[in-house]
Amino acid sequence: MNLIVVKNEAAVIERLKKEIEDRAEEAVKTRGVFRVGLSGGSLVNYLSTAIQSMKVDLSKWQLFFCDERFVAENDSDSTYGVYKTALIPKTSLKEEQFIWIDLSGTVEECAHDYEKKILKEFDMEQAVVPRFDLLLLGMGPDGHTCSLFPGHKLLEENHKLIAAIEDSPKPPPKRVTMTLPLINNASCCLFAMCGEGKADMVKKVFVDKEPLPAGLVQPTNGDLICILDEAAGKYVKQ
Numbered sequence: 548m549n550l551i552v553v554k555n556e557a558a559v560i561e562r563l564k565k566e567i568e569d570r571a572e573e574a575v576k577t578r579g580v581f582r583v584g585l586s587g588g589s590l591v592n593y594l595s596t597a598i599q600s601m602k603v604d605l606s607k608w609q610l611f612f613c614d615e616r617f618v619a620e621n622d623s624d625s626t627y628g629v630y631k632t633a634l635i636p637k638t639s640l641k642e643e644q645f646i647w648i649d650l651s652g653t654v655e656e657c658a659h660d661y662e663k664k665i666l667k668e669f670d671m672e673q674a675v676v677p678r679f680d681l682l683l684l685g686m687g688p689d690g691h692t693c694s695l696f697p698g699h700k701l702l703e704e705n706h707k708l709i710a711a712i713e714d715s716p717k718p719p720p721k722r723v724t725m726t727l728p729l730i731n732n733a734s735c736c737l738f739a740m741c742g743e744g745k746a747d748m749v750k751k752v753f754v755d756k757e758p759l760p761a762g763l764v765q766p767t768n769g770d771l772i773c774i775l776d777e778a779a780g781k782y783v784k785q
């Protein structure tokens with residue numbers, strides 16, 4: 548894994564920008580499309596800042612969600628809702644480039660429908676695991692990533708690519724999330740984290756390698772990158 552510690556949040560955003568630019572360019576050159584999975588939390592701001600000075604063809608991007616809360620789009624908990632107000636207006640990205648998650652029906656139906664949409668976009672049959680070019684990930688104070696929480700049975704999911712969760716310990720309780728088989732098939736999984744509040748968990752997961760959800764992100768044939776500021780990376784030996 549590539550554990551990178553840079554000075555501050557601005558430097559994290561700069562490094563993130565470079566990483567996305569390079570991977571987007573490579574993906575568009577080889578396949579004509581860059582498929583990226585987004586997370587909520589601080590990443591929304593990092594990406595919204597980074598994207599403004601990126602030298603990339605945004606029209607070739609397809610944007611998916613690593614996880615989404617099962618709430619209406621205009622609810623402040625909606626990850627898509629946040630991207631819609633914080634990211635889209637600052638760029639030439641269009642709403643149609645986001646793979647829309649249908650929230651009508653039950654959360655199980657929502658997860659199933661989102662999985663079908665992903666397979667369709669990748670032009671794949673079931674039983675084949677799509678390969679995202681990049682998944683942008685965050686980590687919560689308990690070591691969760693996406694909506695995969697410590698000790699939860701979803702960590703053992705090995706069939707579904709997208710699963711529903713109805714008992715998320717972090718509200719809101721209902722969510723849909725990428726599962727580990729899909730996450731770990733990506734070309735690159737990238738965590739970007741800042742601030743002292745992340746330092747203990749960064750040590751547990753990435754230095755001491757405790758088997759918390761974020762530590763189970765181990766792309767089988769891809770890159771794992773973690774970009775930290777000095778505060779988040781204070782226990783990382785360089």
Ligand SMILES: O=C(O)[C@H](O)[C@@H](O)[C@H](O)[C@H](O)COP(=O)(O)O
Nearest residue numbers: 586587588589685686687692693
């Ligand atoms: O719903 C969620 O909880 C997010 O999708 C989650 O995966 C997020 O990325 C982490 O909790 C980190 O959040 P922060 O970056 O805000 O610390």
